[in-house]
Amino acid sequence: MQILSILAFVLIVITAMTILVFRDWRIVSGALVLQYLAAFVLVAQSWPIGVAVVKLIVGWMATAAISLTYFRKEDIPFVTETSSSFIFRGLMGLLIILVVFTAAPALKDNVFPGLNLLVLQGGLMLIGISLMQLGTTSDPFLTIVGLLSTLSGFEVIYAGLELSTLVTGLLAIVNLGLALVGVYFIVPRDERKGLESGEEDDQ
Amino acid sequence: MTLNLSTPTLWVLLPLAAALIALAALNRRTFAILLTSITAFALSILARFFPESLVIAFGPLTVSFSESLGFLGREISLRYEILPFISMIYFVTSLWTLTSGIGKTPQTFPATSLAITALVTAALGVAPFLYAALLIETAVLVSIPMLSPLGQPPRPGVLRYLTLQTLAVPFILLAGWLLSGVEALPPESPLILQSALILGIGIALWLSIFPFHSWMPMVDEHSNPMVTSFLQFMIPAVVILFSLNFLNRYTFLRESPGLYQILQICGVIMIALGGGWTAFQKNLKRAFGFSCLTETGFSLLAIGLANEGGLIWLMILLPARALSYWLWGFILSLVEQHAGSADLEHLEGFARRYPILAIGLLLAQLSVAGMPLLAEFPTKITLLTTALRSGPALGAWGLIGTLGLFLFTLRLLMHMVRPETEGEPNPWRVNESFLEYIPVLAMVVILILTGLFPNAFLTNITQTLTAFSQLNPFN
Numbered sequence A: 001m002q003i004l005s006i007l008a009f010v011l012i013v014i015t016a017m018t019i020l021v022f023r024d025w026r027i028v029s030g031a032l033v034l035q036y037l038a039a040f041v042l043v044a045q046s047w048p049i050g051v052a053v054v055k056l057i058v059g060w061m062a063t064a065a066i067s068l069t070y071f072r073k074e075d076i077p078f079v080t081e082t083s084s085s086f087i088f089r090g091l092m093g094l095l096i097i098l099v100v101f102t103a104a105p106a107l108k109d110n111v112f113p114g115l116n117l118l119v120l121q122g123g124l125m126l127i128g129i130s131l132m133q134l135g136t137t138s139d140p141f142l143t144i145v146g147l148l149s150t151l152s153g154f155e156v157i158y159a160g161l162e163l164s165t166l167v168t169g170l171l172a173i174v175n176l177g178l179a180l181v182g183v184y185f186i187v188p189r190d191e192r193k194g195l196e197s198g199e200e201d202d203q
Numbered sequence B: 001m002t003l004n005l006s007t008p009t010l011w012v013l014l015p016l017a018a019a020l021i022a023l024a025a026l027n028r029r030t031f032a033i034l035l036t037s038i039t040a041f042a043l044s045i046l047a048r049f050f051p052e053s054l055v056i057a058f059g060p061l062t063v064s065f066s067e068s069l070g071f072l073g074r075e076i077s078l079r080y081e082i083l084p085f086i087s088m089i090y091f092v093t094s095l096w097t098l099t100s101g102i103g104k105t106p107q108t109f110p111a112t113s114l115a116i117t118a119l120v121t122a123a124l125g126v127a128p129f130l131y132a133a134l135l136i137e138t139a140v141l142v143s144i145p146m147l148s149p150l151g152q153p154p155r156p157g158v159l160r161y162l163t164l165q166t167l168a169v170p171f172i173l174l175a176g177w178l179l180s181g182v183e184a185l186p187p188e189s190p191l192i193l194q195s196a197l198i199l200g201i202g203i204a205l206w207l208s209i210f211p212f213h214s215w216m217p218m219v220d221e222h223s224n225p226m227v228t229s230f231l232q233f234m235i236p237a238v239v240i241l242f243s244l245n246f247l248n249r250y251t252f253l254r255e256s257p258g259l260y261q262i263l264q265i266c267g268v269i270m271i272a273l274g275g276g277w278t279a280f281q282k283n284l285k286r287a288f289g290f291s292c293l294t295e296t297g298f299s300l301l302a303i304g305l306a307n308e309g310g311l312i313w314l315m316i317l318l319p320a321r322a323l324s325y326w327l328w329g330f331i332l333s334l335v336e337q338h339a340g341s342a343d344l345e346h347l348e349g350f351a352r353r354y355p356i357l358a359i360g361l362l363l364a365q366l367s368v369a370g371m372p373l374l375a376e377f378p379t380k381i382t383l384l385t386t387a388l389r390s391g392p393a394l395g396a397w398g399l400i401g402t403l404g405l406f407l408f409t410l411r412l413l414m415h416m417v418r419p420e421t422e423g424e425p426n427p428w429r430v431n432e433s434f435l436e437y438i439p440v441l442a443m444v445v446i447l448i449l450t451g452l453f454p455n456a457f458l459t460n461i462t463q464t465l466t467a468f469s470q471l472n473p474f475n
Helices: A001-020 A025-043 A049-071 A083-110 A117-134 A141-161 A165-186 A189-202 B007-024 B029-048 B080-098 B107-126 B129-147 B156-182 B188-209 B215-222 B227-250 B257-278 B285-305 B311-337 B357-371 B379-391 B392-417 B436-451 B454-467
Strands: B002-006 B055-060 B059-068 B068-071 B076-077
Touching: A001 A025, A001 A083, A001 A117, A001 A141, A025 A049, A025 A117, A025 A141, A049 A165, A083 A117, A083 A165, A083 B257, A117 A141, A141 A165, A141 B156, A165 B129, A189 B080, B002 B007, B002 B055, B007 B029, B007 B059, B007 B068, B007 B076, B007 B080, B007 B107, B007 B357, B029 B436, B076 B215, B076 B227, B076 B454, B080 B107, B080 B227, B080 B311, B080 B454, B107 B129, B107 B227, B107 B454, B129 B156, B129 B227, B156 B188, B156 B215, B188 B227, B188 B285, B215 B285, B215 B357, B227 B311, B257 B285, B257 B379, B285 B357, B285 B379, B285 B392, B311 B379, B311 B454, B357 B392, B357 B436, B379 B392, B436 B454
Parallel strands: B002 B059
Antiparallel strands: B055 B059, B068 B076
């Protein structure tokens, strides 16, 4: 089980860094899918598999919803970035990793004594790197992905602290709601026209 | 015959169902407006006159209400004591929805605003109360379609609003978990300070306290004023009431003198910053956004002055603020429609063409500013004088902040009465339609009456404080 947790933690670091550094929606979506899988493994350390799997399913549903909507966009911007922006975001991500590794043991001893260190580090890693993501983008798709990752990190930590069906249910609603808002933001223009013409037909 | 129902069924599930029906009937706008406003108004009246026994008899039919409704293993409990507040929020919702047909309010507004009110009502009653964070977040998510038109990329302000409100959730839930563990610790434990800090950040994100306020003017500038005025009343009002739960529940927070001082200072900083920014705005909608910061400051100041009766003034301030915000939002949407812009430079001569709207706009702003004879004056003057007694600097900065909106109103007046073209005759005439000026005149009269007789109109809501047994100033 410990090896599985370590693998999940490594996967979280890799996927979070991938989402931070790359802007291509296909790479980001793939990384988000893997990130939810890793988060599920860490949540399953504290919760029964039956409850933990809710997070995996909700996460994948949210990813599918926003990714497929983005896929249908006709005017997907071609991402051209200078290498310096990749390096900058990569370095910022490394800084976050360093801060998490430094601060997590003290946080565990002083604030979360009952929490597994790997679970805490995994959650903090997700929160820290996705906050950095939120601070470096104004793209709706990447903002929603950043918020989903932040919540995912929080859920990894919170799962170790409390098990409540209501919180699980409401967090699932919030995650799906965020994905729906993401879909709403990136829904193609031609579908808007279609909707409007449909409304006119009704009238 | 006896029928058993629960109060959450009445004030949460029923309006949610009505909102869904209204949403399904989106293209039948009049039906949606009537359904939502009648539902909200009926629920408001019911909450206002609900019997303490929770039993209502209709001839042979007796309807018995319980205060709790089981939900996913927890409870939503709407107690009798909280009903005055629920009555107020449903009343103002009916006001907003009823008038949403005038101006260019989004079609989804009536349904969405009723759903938001139902969700925040559920947030007031969910137990443990910390889970309210998730319901308020759901209300925020529901509000997004009203702020960002379908098919257009969202503006940065909307993304920032969504991000900051969502980030509040982890902070609040984590703070709740931490606070439940530190109750038994000695006061000098560093964990207490850490828990309070996390809670403070969560609430600051929710209430858009400096430096988390930047989305407010950005969202206000590009969204419909009816929508923004509703949201900027409803969500902060519920968050403020939700925050009182923390003071009520945790003794170490309630008995910490430092906390009240911090709240007073934060409140005055918000009043001063909000007022300062408002004074120099060039756009009416941005000025509204900054004035909302000032209002949040007054709410914080009132909580900070809890030991001097501030909570009573906080409760009295809320309905007065709701009426003023409604009038301000309603007129702003009409101003934008008639003038084509909410920029001051486009409002030259506006008062000569639309004198009733101009007077209403000025009075709405002056009411929020705390002008004598208007609705918010009794609370604002009391809070400022109490702050002055608490610390001269607090009172002085609070007063300076309040003057910001007065100054902006003077600038607006000068722009609106100035003729469009200098030297050419620009006669005064009434161009407003009946449906435009009747609500404005009615609300102006209500604001004046509320300012003149605050005890008659506003004091009922103070009974809400009896729900907070440890904070209740009537004990």
